[in-house]
Amino acid sequence: MNLSRTRERLVVIGGDAAGMSAASQARRLKGPGELEIVAFERGHFTSYSACGIPYWVGGDVTDRDELVARTPEEHRARDIDLRLRTEVTEIDPAGQRVRARDVESGEESWTSYDKLVIATGARPIRPDMPGADAAGVHGVQTLDDGQALLDTLEGTRGRRAVVVGAGYIGVEMAEALIKRGYEVTVVNRGSEPMSTLDPDMGRLVHEAMEGLGITMVNDAEVTNILTGDDGAVRAVVTDDREYPADVVVLGIGVRPETALARAAGLPLGPHGGLLTDRSMRVRGHENLWAGGDCVEVLDLVSGQERHIPLGTHANKHGQVIGTNIGGGYATFPGVVGTAVSKVCDLEIARTGLREKDARRVGLRFESVTIESTSRAGYYPNASPMTVKMLAEHRTGRLLGVQIVGREGAGKRVDIAAVALTAGMTVEQMTALDLGYAPPFSPVWDPVLVAARKAAAKVRSTS
Amino acid sequence: MNLSRTRERLVVIGGDAAGMSAASQARRLKGPGELEIVAFERGHFTSYSACGIPYWVGGDVTDRDELVARTPEEHRARDIDLRLRTEVTEIDPAGQRVRARDVESGEESWTSYDKLVIATGARPIRPDMPGADAAGVHGVQTLDDGQALLDTLEGTRGRRAVVVGAGYIGVEMAEALIKRGYEVTVVNRGSEPMSTLDPDMGRLVHEAMEGLGITMVNDAEVTNILTGDDGAVRAVVTDDREYPADVVVLGIGVRPETALARAAGLPLGPHGGLLTDRSMRVRGHENLWAGGDCVEVLDLVSGQERHIPLGTHANKHGQVIGTNIGGGYATFPGVVGTAVSKVCDLEIARTGLREKDARRVGLRFESVTIESTSRAGYYPNASPMTVKMLAEHRTGRLLGVQIVGREGAGKRVDIAAVALTAGMTVEQMTALDLGYAPPFSPVWDPVLVAARKAAAKVRSTS
Structure with missing residues (x-):
């Protein structure tokens, strides 16, 4: 004092x-x-x-x-x-x-x-490689970064963009560049985009991104960035290929x-x-x-x-x-790892543990994946939704949920986020009183469908 | 046996x-x-x-x-x-x-x-009044009822529809008839539509319905239904007025x-x-x-x-x-009273207790109402959302949530439905790890904004 x-x-x-x-x-x-x-x-x-x-x-x-x-x-x-x-x-x-x-x-x-x-x-993680600081190579961490990228986009005639990294920033930047009329290639170290999902769910994101015209390159390590005589970026080089680039966005995490x-x-x-x-x-x-x-x-x-x-x-x-x-009392108890994102109209959400997280912390689990729809099947614009759910072996405690779908998919993960916070079992979740009307949900909400299947699997393996 | x-x-x-x-x-x-x-x-x-x-x-x-x-x-x-x-x-x-x-x-x-x-x-509750069984007066409980109503709509030249009752069925049928090009009047016994909400939240539905061109008549008791010489409905009569009608839909509950x-x-x-x-x-x-x-x-x-x-x-x-x-084991533990509905693009949701429910069962409560948006305020199509939250006096246990807004409002009630099921306090809810990204939510989800305000009120009154 x-x-x-x-x-x-x-x-x-x-x-x-x-x-x-x-x-x-x-x-x-x-x-x-x-x-x-x-x-x-x-x-x-x-x-x-x-x-x-x-x-x-x-x-x-x-x-x-x-x-x-x-x-x-x-x-x-x-x-x-x-x-x-x-x-x-x-x-x-x-x-x-x-x-x-x-x-x-x-x-x-x-x-x-x-x-x-x-x-x-x-x-931001800046790769330690030749060309990483070249003109036309941008991070997007701060407003100053965003302004610099926009300045490059406005000053560049070429329309080829390479995004390095396929996490949240990577896929969101891919969408941004597609919207600005760029040919977009995403170069990703992992086996599928969105490594915050299990690879089987990441695969759905991969397919959707290709459907949007984004070229998705997995299992690729960027080794260097080539520049032209003017010092500006010309291509992104991986272990086995070159990807021509007029602008490069780095989204490889922080x-x-x-x-x-x-x-x-x-x-x-x-x-x-x-x-x-x-x-x-x-x-x-x-x-x-x-x-x-x-x-x-x-x-x-x-x-x-x-x-x-x-x-x-x-x-x-x-x-x-x-x-x-200020003299009051408050705590931050922790997180359950909820995140939601989108690439154009594809919504991507996750909470809790992935399979590899569960294994790493010594939890044995049952995993199920279901297909459902965002609205009653007969209601206009009902769109498909995939829900993956992990529950602890024997106890049936919810461990994690991943959702990939269109409109209405992303924020459904909140149901699981609250259930995780409360320590619910998937059996308890099957009885959740979730909002139902045909424009909002099938009569069994996709999260309930997943919970039923997970509960059945927990019972059958216990 | x-x-x-x-x-x-x-x-x-x-x-x-x-x-x-x-x-x-x-x-x-x-x-x-x-x-x-x-x-x-x-x-x-x-x-x-x-x-x-x-x-x-x-x-x-x-x-x-x-x-x-x-x-x-x-x-x-x-x-x-x-x-x-x-x-x-x-x-x-x-x-x-x-x-x-x-x-x-x-x-x-x-x-x-x-x-x-x-x-x-x-x-369905059929009012015991003259004319309730006239041609052109319809319930909408079964597929047969729906077909009969559609037959009337196709066979009727007049475009004036009166819906009796302003609950879920009433407001949904008002939307249906508006879509079919009818002039729609909803005659409602209560002080505001959607009596499953508190009147202050029902008021928002009232205003939105009028914005959609629906004439909303509250505090009106239907006394009889007038028929023409052909036996078909002609008007709905309340204690103080007549509402001309070519078709009448009864949505006064079951x-x-x-x-x-x-x-x-x-x-x-x-x-x-x-x-x-x-x-x-x-x-x-x-x-x-x-x-x-x-x-x-x-x-x-x-x-x-x-x-x-x-x-x-x-x-x-x-x-x-x-x-x-079938020889297995399953239970239905109960409900928390979640319901979601819409009138055109207005979404209406509720779960748990209204003010009058809480009073009736002897619970003292604090009530807060907040305004927020469906997405980050700067993101396109962020739409306003009103969230009302009730928490028990002193314990701060969540008692109920009501939401009225546009796209993205309705299913947010599921967050509260799970929290109610888990017996969470509003203070606990302030730390919920809900999905956040600008296209999906403000950085504080509207439900969290309500929980923070409710928690503050519980503290200040304890």
């Missing part, structure tokens, strides 16, 4: 979802007379939706500012001392201070804190941005993210909190830590941190 | 969802050598979707046969002795037999049973069809439906089962019986009954 000041000072590192949600919630609970709030952000923007970038690039969202939930000015109007273009370069937990550098001038100075929120986010935390000796988990307790306090540190893409979260199904960079978690973390700093 | 026969005989009364699901599931588990199955149905059809009738009338479904999930011939091919146009007129539990009459010939005969399934459904059960001395509940145990066995009767629209179900939230005529429950009941009769 710094006794020379009459009010406490909260310092926040990182001006996006987790950091600014924490700051805003703390401010809501404690006025400027009680709590001073200083926030450092190395970029130009605050509180923006990185998840929205593919839709901005694709043209669904026309104005970058729409992705900004709260501007720097709005934060300042709430008495948050926001310092843009200022990068924190060191955390000194013993001295309760951080060192920050003005990105423009290069000047550095120390700022002391009573409480510190670390919300440094994630950094890692927690925890260099500062590591240097400060803070506890990191197996995935390199900060480890917190349930109140989002850094483990073993009374006055440090961390949230968002730089932390690991407890997976309630596996009982192990995971790194899940996702805006919805970051917002919850910020809310919990701000409430606790 | 009838010792004169070497195999057991199962008799089923009623050939729609509950009865034929029970018969089919029993047949799946026991072949014809073990179990004889006789099913009586007084109408022409089996296993059809009554819920689909409004969409058939409205033209979304073009062929009546599409509403039939399984035809009489299909049932017979599975060794079910199905007797159409045969009405059971008496149940004799002591003698283990039922008396049935051939509707065409009038001949009656007794059939003995070892096990009996009562699935007699519900009968009651359990339990005259046979009552005459046989079987146990009926407060709403006139049969009372069963968790295995769907008629209480106190070892060899009688009942399911579908003729039974009362346990409301898991209120702890009291309710009558909820809905195909999805009927199918579950049939499945449970057939499993138990």
